[in-house]
Amino acid sequence: MGDVRLATAPGRWILLATVLGSSVASLDATVVNVALPRLARDLDADMSGLQWTVNAYTLTLAGFILLGGSLGDRYGRRKVFLIGVVWFAVASLLCGLAQDVSMLVAARALQGVGGALLTPGSLAIIQASFAADDRPRAVGAWSGLGGVAGAIGPFAGGWLVESAGWRWVFLLNLPLAAVVIAVAARHVPETRDPEAAGRFDVLGAALAALALAGTTYALTEAQNAATGPAWVGTAAVVGLAAAVAFVYVERLRGRGRGTGAPRPMLPLEVFGSRQFTAVNLVTFLVYGGMGVMFFLFVLNLQVVSGFDPVAAGTALLPVTLLMLLLSSRAGALAQRIGPRRPMAAGLVVVAIGMVLVGRIGEDASYVWQVLPAVTVFGLGLSAVVAPLTATVLATADVRHAGVASGVNNAVARAAGLLAVAAIPPLTGLTGEAYNDPSAFSDGFQTAMIVCACLLAGGAVLSYFAVRDDVLRAVPDEREPQCKTFCDVGAPPLEPEQDADTKATTP
Numbered sequence: 001m002g003d004v005r006l007a008t009a010p011g012r013w014i015l016l017a018t019v020l021g022s023s024v025a026s027l028d029a030t031v032v033n034v035a036l037p038r039l040a041r042d043l044d045a046d047m048s049g050l051q052w053t054v055n056a057y058t059l060t061l062a063g064f065i066l067l068g069g070s071l072g073d074r075y076g077r078r079k080v081f082l083i084g085v086v087w088f089a090v091a092s093l094l095c096g097l098a099q100d101v102s103m104l105v106a107a108r109a110l111q112g113v114g115g116a117l118l119t120p121g122s123l124a125i126i127q128a129s130f131a132a133d134d135r136p137r138a139v140g141a142w143s144g145l146g147g148v149a150g151a152i153g154p155f156a157g158g159w160l161v162e163s164a165g166w167r168w169v170f171l172l173n174l175p176l177a178a179v180v181i182a183v184a185a186r187h188v189p190e191t192r193d194p195e196a197a198g199r200f201d202v203l204g205a206a207l208a209a210l211a212l213a214g215t216t217y218a219l220t221e222a223q224n225a226a227t228g229p230a231w232v233g234t235a236a237v238v239g240l241a242a243a244v245a246f247v248y249v250e251r252l253r254g255r256g257r258g259t260g261a262p263r264p265m266l267p268l269e270v271f272g273s274r275q276f277t278a279v280n281l282v283t284f285l286v287y288g289g290m291g292v293m294f295f296l297f298v299l300n301l302q303v304v305s306g307f308d309p310v311a312a313g314t315a316l317l318p319v320t321l322l323m324l325l326l327s328s329r330a331g332a333l334a335q336r337i338g339p340r341r342p343m344a345a346g347l348v349v350v351a352i353g354m355v356l357v358g359r360i361g362e363d364a365s366y367v368w369q370v371l372p373a374v375t376v377f378g379l380g381l382s383a384v385v386a387p388l389t390a391t392v393l394a395t396a397d398v399r400h401a402g403v404a405s406g407v408n409n410a411v412a413r414a415a416g417l418l419a420v421a422a423i424p425p426l427t428g429l430t431g432e433a434y435n436d437p438s439a440f441s442d443g444f445q446t447a448m449i450v451c452a453c454l455l456a457g458g459a460v461l462s463y464f465a466v467r468d469d470v471l472r473a474v475p476d477e478r479e480p481q482c483k484t485f486c487d488v489g490a491p492p493l494e495p496e497q498d499a500d501t502k503a504t505t506p
Contacts, residue, residue: 014187022123023145027157028092028115032057039166040434045101052105052108056106058417060115077121078190079190080118081121084119087117220421253265254268279391283392284414287490289451289454291419296429303434318378319374344459348456350377350381352452353373389408392491
């Protein structure tokens with residue numbers, strides 16, 4: 001393990017590289033949402049094109065993120081992190097130069113591959129580089145600074161869209177990536193898992209991505225008359241077949257069977273814990289609903305309420321600030337009394353916030369309509385995310401702590417991917433709906449009610465399926481990294497570990 005101290009210059013350089021690297025990848029999704037109306041007009045994209053602009057990135061990120069962590073463990077976390085940053089920057093350049101929506105979607109898929117390489121490496125570098133007693137504070141600083149970046153990003157994105165154009169949302173990644181590369185190459189030590197061996201589960205990763213791609217295509221294009229039922233049906237069959245094949249292959253990998261016996265990307269035995277399975281089902285419902293809300297909310301503010309990109313981009317700032325202020329307290333409360341009640345109550349509040357958000361319509365006032373809705377939403381979310389992440393780690397066997405965190409992250413991203421593909425078309429948000437404020441408002445309100453139902457379902461499942469003693473039994477030193485801030489985009493990838501535990505991502 002490393003021996004770098006947080007208060008030293010090397011420690012600060014490592015923190016800068018990892019914070020900037022992870023922020024570039026995580027902020028791109030939220031900032032892109034602000035740019036959707038402008039790029040839709042410039043590239044003549046319909047609602048399906050906007051869905052794919054968001055989902056192409058999430059698709060490849062969710063499909064390959066566990067493989068990206070394994071590559072870092074084997075070949076060096078700094079090396080794979082840097083490859084991911086370069087890859088992400090090149091893909092961002094292609095996004096900024098896109099001449100039509102098809103080129104943009106392809107470039108966004110490439111961005112997701114870069115994100116899958118750099119995102120796991122960010123926390124893994126911190127875990128492996130810092131001395132054991134400094135590691136919790138380093139992770140807390142990483143989380144807190146990431147939260148500050150999350151607060152600034154949407155405002156900066158809105159300003160860029162308004163003043164320089166939507167292409168600069170992507171092109172801005174290039175100078176940021178250059179800083180990360182320069183700092184990481186000079187100041188971040190190389191670390192790897194000396195015990196990492198065996199072949200990579202490339203087949204498993206490919207099947208996971210194919211399953212998500214087929215399902216996402218079928219859901220997104222099901223209401224598109226131009227696509228045709230044959231293509232939709234074929235995609236659905238391919239997605240389902242790939243999902244079944246993925247489970248079969250991972251089961252064989254877990255038993256050590258098959259040619260060369262590669263290490264499984266997803267050890268299915270982690271789902272032997274009923275609590276772990278239940279918490280991941282809650283994660284799926286929660287992040288599915290949130291994914292749709294974040295996708296449609298900024299669009300609604302611009303299309304229906306007449307907000308400019310700057311105002312729309314900063315509308316969710318109270319959510320970020322509440323998360324910064326309350327996440328650590330929510331985590332501490334859940335550890336003291338158990339996660340069941342905080343999670344259930346928080347999800348009920350989030351569901352109420354969703355309903356209030358759905359009532360934001362034409363000529364809405366930020367102070368009287370938007371602010372109360374996002375404040376209620378943020379209060380509920382602040383009570384949920386830290387306990388949810390903590391419970392995921394607590395319900396998995398300690399030897400699977402890394403993979404449990406990674407699986408939960410992948411579940412969250414897949415939930416957002418599938419929900420954004422399915423819910424807008426089902427609520428009438430298809431074709432040119434974003435050009436019709438009345439039609440968009442009706443669809444948005446219905447979509448928020450559907451999302452509220454998902455969150456309410458998560459509340460019921462949390463209350464009846466999650467046990468309080470699981471989290472209360474976790475010693476303080478294994479409390480997860482949501483001590484300062486938890487990203488609302490997806491749970492963290494790496495658990496906080498004690499001095500004797502290697503920081504690896506299986």
